[in-house]
Each structure stands twice: as C-alpha cells, then as structure tokens.
C-alpha cells in the first residue's frame with residue numbers, strides 16, 4: 001500500500017492509501033483514520049463506511065465527522081471508493097451506473113465484468129489487506145454506509161457474516177428489486193435474471209440468511225429519495241418476518257446529504273463500538 005497523504009487529526013492520523021487491487025484489476029484509493037491507539041500498534045476494532053452514488057473515499061472523510069468519535073472510541077475508520085476507476089474501465093454517462101456506482105456486487109455482464117468486482121474488493125480483499133498492513137482487528141470489523149453504500153453494508157454484512165460483525169446504515173437502498181436505481185444497476189451488472197438480483201437485495205437476504213446481531217438504520221424524513229428509492233419500511237417488514245432486531249429511526253426534517261450523515265455519525269460509531277469491543 002502506497003501512502004498518498006497523511007494528516008494529524010484528533011490525536012490520530014487521517015491517511016489515504018493507493019494499492020493495486022486483485023479484485024478490480026485497477027489501482028484503488030482508500031481512506032484510513034487511525035486513532036492514537038492504532039499509531040501505538042494496538043489492534044483496534046474497525047468500521048468500514050461504504051459511500052453512495054457519485055462518491056469517492058473523500059466525501060465522508062471530509063464531511064462525515066467520523067474522526068472525533070472514532071478517536072474517542074479507539075476505532076479505525078475505513079472509507080473505500082465506490083467503484084474501480086480509470087481510462088481502461090467501463091463507464092456510463094449517467095451518475096447512477098459505472099464509475100462511482102459499483103453497487104458492491106461482482107458484475108457478470110459486459111462491459112462491466114472485467115473490473116466491477118466491488119463485493120470481492122470490499123468484503124474479501126480489503127479486510128485481509130488492511131489486517132496484514134495495519135493494526136486492524138480482523139475479528140472486530142463492522143460495516144455501515146450511506147444510500148447505495150447502505151445497500152452495500154446491509155447486503156455484504158448478511159452475505160459475509162464471517163467478516164462483518166456489526167451493522168448499521170444511513171438512508172440505505174433496502175429493496176433494489178423494487179426501485180429504479182436497483183433495477184438499472186443490478187440489471188446492468190448481473191443481467192435480467194431477477195433471481196440474481198435477489199441475492200443482493202437486503203429484504204430478500206434478511207428473510208433468507210438473516211443477521212445474527214441487531215441493526216441500526218437512520219433515515220431522514222425529508223430525504224428526496226425516500227419514497228421511490230430507499231423504502232426502509234420494506235426492510236422493516238422483512239426484519240419483523242425474519243425476527244431480526246432492527247432499530248429504524250425516522251428523523252424529522254433531515255435530507256439525504258452529509259449534513260444528515262454528520263449529525264448522526266457519532267451514534268453509529270458508538271453503536272459499532274458497543275458491539276465490537278469484546
């Protein structure tokens with residue numbers, strides 16, 4: 001891993017690394033906040049934050065406000081990119097497909113299949129690479145995310161319970177089988193067989209695989225994507241059916257932006273800290 005930047009923050013360090021990814025076949029950038037404990041070499045619980053459409057590692061790193069609570073709890077905070085990037089990588093003019101919109105799946109369809117392998121990257125390659133290179137406690141990794149990244153957090157945690165032990169999300173896409181973003185992206189990456197989409201639908205996964213812990217979701221009630229794209233009530237119903245303990249907080253007046261995320265980031269870091277510190 002090549003260190004691209006490093007800045008002191010809250011007694012720790014905010015770093016950005018670049019590394020060659022065997023999953024995507026591209027260089028990937030990833031932001032890593034290390035608290036003071038990690039700088040001393042102590043193994044630390046670690047929270048992955050998966051970002052939404054159009055984002056890179058940078059949005060949450062500069063606007064999410066995660067560093068102070070991560071430092072307070074002695075947690076490492078990881079912000080991966082949302083897709084492979086670069087000239088040789090397929091793309092689409094729309095903001096909700098291609099670069100910046102990897103949807104945390106392994107694409108099987110052309111022209112995406114060569115590089116768009118974000119599930120392997122986030123759930124397999126990155127936890128291993130980080131645990132080998134930094135004081136990441138591989139037995140204490142949690143995952144959260146926003147919007148498309150909330151979908152990534154919910155689905156990857158349920159598909160990879162050996163990797164992710166605690167789970168929360170901000171305004172997640174909960175039912176891609178039943179929303180325009182989901183139809184477009186999963187159709188493009190996985191093809192038209194809806195049975196393949198169901199393997200990456202949080203509602204379906206709640207019923208088929210479940211999650212052994214409890215789950216926190218925060219959702220702003222003034223979020224413009226709420227009714228058409230996010231549908232947290234669908235996930236609420238699925239969790240009730242599956243007997244999963246979901247805390248769904250509907251927050252009056254909050255929208256889809258990083259003002260919303262930064263307001264509640266502290267609660268999410270604390271949620272994961274309570275579950276990861278054994």
Ligand SMILES: N[C@@H](CCC(=O)N[C@@H](CS)C(=O)NCC(=O)O)C(=O)O
Pocket residue numbers: 051052053054055059095146147148256257258
């Ligand atoms: N650009 C899109 C919306 C994209 C969007 O809202 N992206 C969210 C994630 S789904 C985000 O985090 N944007 C980056 C930011 O706010 O820094 C639109 O115009 O409708």
